[in-house]
Amino acid sequence: MGPAGRSVTANLPASPRREADGRWSAILPNRWALLLVAPLLAVLFGFVVYPLVKLTIDSLTTGNGIGNYEAVFQSAAGRRALITTVLASMLVSALAVTLGGLLAWHIRICRHRAVRAVLWLAVLAPFWMGTVVKNYAIVILLSAEGPLDKLLELLGLAPVSLLYTSTAVAIGMVYTMVPYAAFSLYGVFLGIDESLLDAARGLGASRARAITSVMLPLAMPGIVASGALVFAISLGFYVTPVLLGGAQAPFMASFIQDYIFTFFDYPIASAASVILLAVALLTLGLALALVGRGRLQRAVA
Amino acid sequence: MFARTPPDTTAGVAARRQPRALLGDRFTAAASAAAVAATTFALLAPAVLVAVLSFSNDSFFDFPPHAWGLRQYRTLLEDPRWGSALWLSARIALPVAVLSALVVVPTLFTIHRSRLPWRGVLQVGGLTGIIIPISAYAVAMYGVFAQIGLLGTYWGLVLANLTLAVPVMLLVTSAAMSRIPVELELAAMVAGASRVQAWLAITLRLLAPAILAGGVLAFVTSLDEAVFINFLGGPGQETLPKAILDSVRYGLDPVITAIATLLMVATSLAMGLAAQLARRGAR
Amino acid sequence: MSDSRTAGALGASASREPAMSTEPSGAPETVLDIQALSKSYGETPALEEVSLDVRQGELLTLLGPSGSGKTTLLKVIAGFEAPTSGRVLLRGRDISRLSPARRGVGMVFQHYALFPHMTVAQNVGYGLKLRRVGRAERERRVGEMLELLRLEGLEGRYPRQLSGGQQQRVALGRALAYDPEVILMDEPLGALDRALRIEMEEQIRGLHRDLGATIVYVTHDQREALALSDRIAIMRAGRVASVGAPEQLYTRPADSFVAGFFANANLLPVVEHELLAEGHARVRCGGSEIRCPTTTTSVAGDGVVLAVRRRSLRRAASPGALRIAGVVAEMLLFGDEQEISLQSPVLGRVVAMMDSRDCAGLALGMEVELFAPAGEAVLVPVA
Numbered sequence: 021m022g023p024a025g026r027s028v029t030a031n032l033p034a035s036p037r038r039e040a041d042g043r044w045s046a047i048l049p050n051r052w053a054l055l056l057v058a059p060l061l062a063v064l065f066g067f068v069v070y071p072l073v074k075l076t077i078d079s080l081t082t083g084n085g086i087g088n089y090e091a092v093f094q095s096a097a098g099r100r101a102l103i104t105t106v107l108a109s110m111l112v113s114a115l116a117v118t119l120g121g122l123l124a125w126h127i128r129i130c131r132h133r134a135v136r137a138v139l140w141l142a143v144l145a146p147f148w149m150g151t152v153v154k155n156y157a158i159v160i161l162l163s164a165e166g167p168l169d170k171l172l173e174l175l176g177l178a179p180v181s182l183l184y185t186s187t188a189v190a191i192g193m194v195y196t197m198v199p200y201a202a203f204s205l206y207g208v209f210l211g212i213d214e215s216l217l218d219a220a221r222g223l224g225a226s227r228a229r230a231i232t233s234v235m236l237p238l239a240m241p242g243i244v245a246s247g248a249l250v251f252a253i254s255l256g257f258y259v260t261p262v263l264l265g266g267a268q269a270p271f272m273a274s275f276i277q278d279y280i281f282t283f284f285d286y287p288i289a290s291a292a293s294v295i296l297l298a299v300a301l302l303t304l305g306l307a308l309a310l311v312g313r314g315r316l317q318r319a320v321a
Numbered sequence: 322m323f324a325r326t327p328p329d330t331t332a333g334v335a336a337r338r339q340p341r342a343l344l345g346d347r348f349t350a351a352a353s354a355a356a357v358a359a360t361t362f363a364l365l366a367p368a369v370l371v372a373v374l375s376f377s378n379d380s381f382f383d384f385p386p387h388a389w390g391l392r393q394y395r396t397l398l399e400d401p402r403w404g405s406a407l408w409l410s411a412r413i414a415l416p417v418a419v420l421s422a423l424v425v426v427p428t429l430f431t432i433h434r435s436r437l438p439w440r441g442v443l444q445v446g447g448l449t450g451i452i453i454p455i456s457a458y459a460v461a462m463y464g465v466f467a468q469i470g471l472l473g474t475y476w477g478l479v480l481a482n483l484t485l486a487v488p489v490m491l492l493v494t495s496a497a498m499s500r501i502p503v504e505l506e507l508a509a510m511v512a513g514a515s516r517v518q519a520w521l522a523i524t525l526r527l528l529a530p531a532i533l534a535g536g537v538l539a540f541v542t543s544l545d546e547a548v549f550i551n552f553l554g555g556p557g558q559e560t561l562p563k564a565i566l567d568s569v570r571y572g573l574d575p576v577i578t579a580i581a582t583l584l585m586v587a588t589s590l591a592m593g594l595a596a597q598l599a600r601r602g603a604r
Numbered sequence: 605m606s607d608s609r610t611a612g613a614l615g616a617s618a619s620r621e622p623a624m625s626t627e628p629s630g631a632p633e634t635v636l637d638i639q640a641l642s643k644s645y646g647e648t649p650a651l652e653e654v655s656l657d658v659r660q661g662e663l664l665t666l667l668g669p670s671g672s673g674k675t676t677l678l679k680v681i682a683g684f685e686a687p688t689s690g691r692v693l694l695r696g697r698d699i700s701r702l703s704p705a706r707r708g709v710g711m712v713f714q715h716y717a718l719f720p721h722m723t724v725a726q727n728v729g730y731g732l733k734l735r736r737v738g739r740a741e742r743e744r745r746v747g748e749m750l751e752l753l754r755l756e757g758l759e760g761r762y763p764r765q766l767s768g769g770q771q772q773r774v775a776l777g778r779a780l781a782y783d784p785e786v787i788l789m790d791e792p793l794g795a796l797d798r799a800l801r802i803e804m805e806e807q808i809r810g811l812h813r814d815l816g817a818t819i820v821y822v823t824h825d826q827r828e829a830l831a832l833s834d835r836i837a838i839m840r841a842g843r844v845a846s847v848g849a850p851e852q853l854y855t856r857p858a859d860s861f862v863a864g865f866f867a868n869a870n871l872l873p874v875v876e877h878e879l880l881a882e883g884h885a886r887v888r889c890g891g892s893e894i895r896c897p898t899t900t901t902s903v904a905g906d907g908v909v910l911a912v913r914r915r916s917l918r919r920a921a922s923p924g925a926l927r928i929a930g931v932v933a934e935m936l937l938f939g940d941e942q943e944i945s946l947q948s949p950v951l952g953r954v955v956a957m958m959d960s961r962d963c964a965g966l967a968l969g970m971e972v973e974l975f976a977p978a979g980e981a982v983l984v985p986v987a
Contacts, residue, residue, distance in 0.1 A: 153585065
């Protein structure tokens, strides 16, 4: 051992690398940090911040200025679209968080491999289908004398012909957002120690009581974050209203699209968009204040 | 079917103490299992429906099909429209995936290895593109693209899709980066590596699977994009989602079941690959 | 045990390193000279005016409780943290502002920080590769390192395929391979279980002896420090409380903190004391008056305590010994030894560690007398 060790200890040259600056800091200097973040900042400012600011300014300065907003609120179509969109989005986020949450919780606690695989498949399949295909599939499902009507017929119920109604749009939105909520809530539930639930039940709580008094309070911030995100995203749904709601569906996306491409009225479209964005950003801001940045960030599936 | 954990002894003790709780437990368990079963069925049904219908030889929609065969797939191959739509989508998605990596990866070092003020805000700010209402965002992009003449251009679509791909890339790679201990870089630097050498040889090398996974997901995101194309695309620009959307808008063409099925298979494989890569990077 | 080893290591240090022989005999050359180093995070000081020298071929341990600044000091030496003031000289060269790469130190991390995508051989050869050592030479050196560390046959394995002890040895090999001037070790055995830790201590001791490497070793484990160190620097609240050979720190602690933390000694209140010549003092403590060594120069009545190590206490009286009377409050059996807690009305709680055979007949609540030979009690200043 000795001789081998001696030969290894022969002096080697020190590192040949030289840095121009004599002062070295293990923490990345801020100017480097800024340089590295420059591409992302360029994209964010050029294609997120600037467009949103320009949109807001345009909505106030082109056309009739503030009158663009009056026009949106005073037209029956505008009011109906706004109310339907906001209400549908609220309903969708409530349903998505509830059903997605249940699904995620069952994936979390299920011990059968096969059942878990099926549950995961249910969460992933809508992602695999993609936006347009998903809605296409639901169009087929809901169409007159389609599979849903046939199923109802088998059960001895009357056909419902939901296609091209606001209900159909809501179904399509829920279908997209349930897996999204399930995905983000699975992460939340994964962070909760299952033995806490056993402990609560060991102390005599019923299963329902254990869940509502132990699990729900712990998961609540994540649920709030997930709900806020689902709501904000739902406001902007475009493909679903267009395909499932038909030409007359009172949704903001269709309203905006009509004003740009049918009436060539960009000022009113921009005002309507700003209203939609304001609702979304207010909700997200509220969620941010309630649960903090980290949780909101983790809730984005 | 959706068996809960077997009732253990503690549950038994609790139940003896509160007989009514047991009844309540059974009810909640049954109700939630039923809700999950129904949700699972509802989530899977559309995918199964489309896949089954794609093997129908009927010329009209009926479920279950009367005649089986590959008629839809043959029609798909004979119509050049779908191929060119796919080609345009891919031509957009590829640079989107590459650019999203180029934009996001340097940022990771700022977020995870510097003390720049506000660096944490970047984590959420970088996600803006996918959490705001897309149709309103599309109008905002429309205004800017009209101003700088990007409407109806190829690069305009690349840039628009990039704003959606960047958040996806950021989510995947930032999670991976937070799992790489900074000690590995320090160990390399003590051994004689400059900061850049340590980043290239250690951190980026370990990040590579996640970057690849992010690239795959960015590609899929761009391929799936169906809103920007309607607001920002020109008359001659027909991406695959746009082609399907237009076709469905004017009537139900059964050939779409075949495209949809192929897309589903391809996307599931791509996402499976991405998940596998991300997992490998985590080790 | 530790005494004989320490003496051996110190004696051997002159013959260990060829460079040493050119030095004037006696004083080994200082390799690492830490001068008045301070480091604060905002308002919180982590290091305050730390000065320390590390000599050629010695293993110096930084020992202290968590938060005492020992790891911060190591990070400043390695270059991961910049000092607020003060300098670090390596063989006379100021390295305080250099990047870690240009300092020429090696480091073994607490959790090894092995590169997971590199094989054992690639990990060990990494520093050589960065120094542009040719492929053949590199392979030869890596081979030697692996042989030295008993890792032959594992060169193609990846870190995740190795046991904890093997990973530890690879980390050692990576730090040693390019022959750095000084090797820094940050609690390198902290992640190992007890049996493996003792085995690895042997290995580090052997490497240190065979290679003559200069090592700065951080630990919070007093036993580990005793087993490995040529000298120990005891750290407390960002300062070096005391530096010395283990035996010296053990038998002549500089103050009550060193006595309590390092030697685990009882600190007994002193009624009065008088300094005598040659580092001795006359001390009245409890009911007895003894003549014992001291490390204080204070003549004031307060500010001193009598440090009595647990193993110095026994039941047999000896001439001039310190006598402690009390009631047995607690007894803990450690196999051959037994820990007895005595409640003394004058001195408070006193803990003794005695041979189990000596404890025969003792029972809880029993009044007993224990004695400490005068030479084994030390009068120390209160830290």
